[in-house]
Amino acid sequence: MTKLFLVGGLLLAAAAPAWAHHGFAAEFDQTRPLKLKGTVTKWEVTNPHSWIHIDVKGDDGKVVGWMIEGGSPNNLYRLGLTKDSLPLGSEIVVDGYQAKDRSAKAVGKSVTFADGRRLFLGLPGPESEPDKK
Amino acid sequence: MTYRSLASVIAFAAVIAASMLAQIPAAVQAQSPATPAKTASATRAWTPPLLPDGKPDLQGVWTNNTVTDLERPKALAGKEFYTEAELKDLQNQERQRLYVTETEGQPPANHSGVEGAGADDVHYDFSQFGLDRAQAKLAWSRRTSIIVGPEGTIPPLTPDARKRLAEIRAKAKGHEFDGPEMLPLGARCIARVNVVPLLPSAYNSNLQIVQSAGYVAIETEEIHDVRVIPTDGRSHIPGNIRQWYGDPVGHWEGNTLVVDTTNFTEMSPFRGAQNLHVIERFTRVDQDTILYQFTVEDPGMWTKAWSGELPITRINGQIYEYACHEANYGLADTLRGARVAETDAAKNSAK
Numbered sequence: 001m002t003k004l005f006l007v008g009g010l011l012l013a014a015a016a017p018a019w020a021h022h023g024f025a026a027e028f029d030q031t032r033p034l035k036l037k038g039t040v041t042k043w044e045v046t047n048p049h050s051w052i053h054i055d056v057k058g059d060d061g062k063v064v065g066w067m068i069e070g071g072s073p074n075n076l077y078r079l080g081l082t083k084d085s086l087p088l089g090s091e092i093v094v095d096g097y098q099a100k101d102r103s104a105k106a107v108g109k110s111v112t113f114a115d116g117r118r119l120f121l122g123l124p125g126p127e128s129e130p131d132k133k
Numbered sequence: 134m135t136y137r138s139l140a141s142v143i144a145f146a147a148v149i150a151a152s153m154l155a156q157i158p159a160a161v162q163a164q165s166p167a168t169p170a171k172t173a174s175a176t177r178a179w180t181p182p183l184l185p186d187g188k189p190d191l192q193g194v195w196t197n198n199t200v201t202d203l204e205r206p207k208a209l210a211g212k213e214f215y216t217e218a219e220l221k222d223l224q225n226q227e228r229q230r231l232y233v234t235e236t237e238g239q240p241p242a243n244h245s246g247v248e249g250a251g252a253d254d255v256h257y258d259f260s261q262f263g264l265d266r267a268q269a270k271l272a273w274s275r276r277t278s279i280i281v282g283p284e285g286t287i288p289p290l291t292p293d294a295r296k297r298l299a300e301i302r303a304k305a306k307g308h309e310f311d312g313p314e315m316l317p318l319g320a321r322c323i324a325r326v327n328v329v330p331l332l333p334s335a336y337n338s339n340l341q342i343v344q345s346a347g348y349v350a351i352e353t354e355e356i357h358d359v360r361v362i363p364t365d366g367r368s369h370i371p372g373n374i375r376q377w378y379g380d381p382v383g384h385w386e387g388n389t390l391v392v393d394t395t396n397f398t399e400m401s402p403f404r405g406a407q408n409l410h411v412i413e414r415f416t417r418v419d420q421d422t423i424l425y426q427f428t429v430e431d432p433g434m435w436t437k438a439w440s441g442e443l444p445i446t447r448i449n450g451q452i453y454e455y456a457c458h459e460a461n462y463g464l465a466d467t468l469r470g471a472r473v474a475e476t477d478a479a480k481n482s483a484k
Contacts, residue, residue, distance in 0.1 A: 023320070024256040026310065026467045046460035048322065048356075050262070069463070071262025074337050074354065074453040079263045097255045100470025105462075108257050110238055119261050121235055 027069075028107045032098040036066055036106070037114075040090045045073045045083075052108065054092060068094050068108040076120055085120060092119065181388055181417040186346045188364075189388045189417055194452055195445045197331065197425065198269050198338040200227055203441070205278035205285030213285065214275045224273065231267035234260045264336040272422075272446040279332070279441040287404075288435045298405055310471035313464060320464060322457030324377045324402040325356050329394055330411050330427040330441065340445070341452045349383055349390060357455040362392055369395050377402065379409065390415040406431040421447040 038054030052068040073081070091114040099105040111119040181189040200223065205213075215223065234240075239258045259265045278285035290298070309315055318324045327334040331353070339354040347365040352358065364383040372395075374380070380396035397409040406429075414426040423445040430438035 023317075023467075024254075027463050027470060028255040029470075030255045044460055047455045048457050048461060049463060051460060051462065067462075070257050071259065071264045072337060072455070073262075074339075074455065075263035075269055077453055078450060079268065081263070096257070099466050101466055101473050103466075103469075105466060107255060108261075109255070110258055111261060118235075118238070118258075120263065121261060 024107060027099060028097040029100045030097055032102075034094075034096060034098055034106060036068075036094040036096075038066060038092065038094070040086060040088055040092060041065065042088070043083075043086050047072050047074070052086070052092070052111070054094070064104055066094075066104045066106060068096065068106055068111065070108050070111070079120075081120065090114075179419050184344060188344065188385055189390070190344070191342045191349065191390065191415055191417055191423060192344055194339065194341050194448055194450065195423065196270055196272060196339050196448045197333045197443055197445045198266055198271050199274065199279075199333050199443060200266065200271060201274055201276055201279055201443065203279045203332065204287060205280065209277045210285075211283065212277055213281070213283065215277060217275070220273065220275050227267050227271070231260070231265060234258075234265060259336070266336065266338075269336070269338070270446065270448050272444045274442075274444050276442065279443050281440050281442050288437045288439055291433060291436055294405075294434045301405070310468060313468065316464065316467070318400075318402045319356075320467075322356060322461055322464075325353075325358075326402050326404070327355055328353050328358050328360065329378050329381075329397075329403070329409075330413060330429060331425060331445075332441075333443075337453075337455065339448065339452055349392075352452060354452050354455050356457045362390075364390070369393075372396065375399065379411070386414075388416060403429075404434070406434045408433055 036054065036056050038056035040052060041055050042053035044051040044053070050070045050073050052070060054066050054068060055063050056066050057063050076085075093112050093114065094106065094108045095110040096106040096108045099107075108119075113119065184190050184192075239260060260268065263269075280286060305315065313321055319326070325334065326332065327338070331340070331351070334353075334355040337354045341352045343350045343352075347363060349362045349364060351360045351362065358378065360378060360381055362381040362383040364385065366384070367382060369382055370380045375396055375398040377398055377400075379394040379401075381392050381394040383390055383392045385391070392411075392413040392415070394411045394413070395409075397403070397406070399407040401407070401409050403409055408431050410430050412428045414424075416424045416426075418424045424442065425445050426440065426442045428438055428440040429435075
């Protein structure tokens with residue numbers, strides 16, 4: 001860490017909000033963790049959750065299309081996201097949990113590009129003057 | 134700094150802070166101002182711009198994104214306001230937390246698969262999708278809770294309300310995923326708890342206000358709801374007409390918009406209240422701030438009325454669409470998941 005902020009005074013800040021659109025535990029199975037490496041074929045930039053579609057090649061050479069649940073896109077737009085932020089054909093790695101219906105759907109707990117960069121973080125300059133923090 | 138070391142520092146700071154707080158005489162703590170000093174002085178000194186109809190201009194795109202909890206944390210009992218120095222510490226902590234989160238991912242305790250982590254922690258990293266609250270503009274306040282007053286908490290439920298809610302829970306137990314109607318209104322994209330009263334959401338805590346003669350309209354981005362509030366002196370609609378977000382009627386008291394909302398449906402998304410009555414006050418106190426105050430009452434629900442206050446601050450840009458039904462695959466996934474679990478259970482019991 002290059003910069004150490006003052007951490008003192010009262011303990012005020014709670015953890016980041018864990019609430020979201022729905023109960024994740026009802027949709028995804030914590031006993032079925034998975035790691036997927038695949039190529040982006042479609043990105044649904046939708047609410048209440050965005051969905052990244054990837055083609056994953058199994059050990060047997062068979063390709064399976066997976067859908068990965070992510071967050072609402074609204075604040076990504078405010079942070080300067082464009083459609084180019086996740087080009088089709090990108091290779092990404094997903095650490096997550098499979099859906100309880102056992103279909104090829106999962107929540108993307110952590111999503112990185114093949115070179116290790118975390119998805120959508122470190123975006124280039126904002127395009128719509130996001131608010132100064 | 135790793136999460137473990139950060140946690141140690143924060144824990145140490147908490148101990149120090151708690152001991153400092155304990156040493157401050159109650160009388161000194163009680164000297165906190167009734168309203169934040171900046172807000173109070175700004176209210177006196179600042180005159181809001183007026184629209185052609187002579188009413189204050191509340192229009193624009195705003196946020197009520199905040200780190201302030203609705204209810205006061207127990208560690209801060211009796212302390213209604215932070216000092217300016219404490220507020221600066223809080224802001225530094227929030228920046229620090231975001232820095233670590235963006236660098237290392239959300240803390241392991243927020244993920245499943247970690248001992249002690251809750252089952253609900255099976256989710257994506259909020260910061261990766263721009264949903265960590267600190268990645269958006271925050272409306273800071275010296276208040277230690279949104280709820281005002283020495284207690285800073287929601288009053289106790291009435292005995293009848295406790296009984297009613299317990300019965301509802303008992304009836305639903307084991308049937309939580311029988312069908313879509315058993316799922317929360319939010320998961321069904323019908324209504325959210327952040328609309329009336331106007332409270333921050335976990336993310337997308339943005340809203341837009343538009344005015345015309347005799348009306349004020351408030352759109353909350355979550356979940357794309359617009360309240361159209363008449364200010365032309367009309368009465369509430371007949372009592373037998375009930376609506377998700379009630380029937381709002383507004384009027385101006387000086388520079389303050391006062392909104393009285395009744396006629397909520399008994400299925401109101403707000404904490405199970407059945408006869409909700411909400412009174413809200415919107416006062417623009419400077420160029421970039423609206424002071425929002427509200428009082429909530431339902432004599433059948435709470436033993437007394439309770440009130441809250443938080444700033445709403447201006448943001449750049451626009452409100453984005455939140456078409457919640459559009460890709461609400463999660464609802465179907467959840468129900469299908471429950472059916473798979475039932476099938477598995479039936480197979481196991483047949484063995």
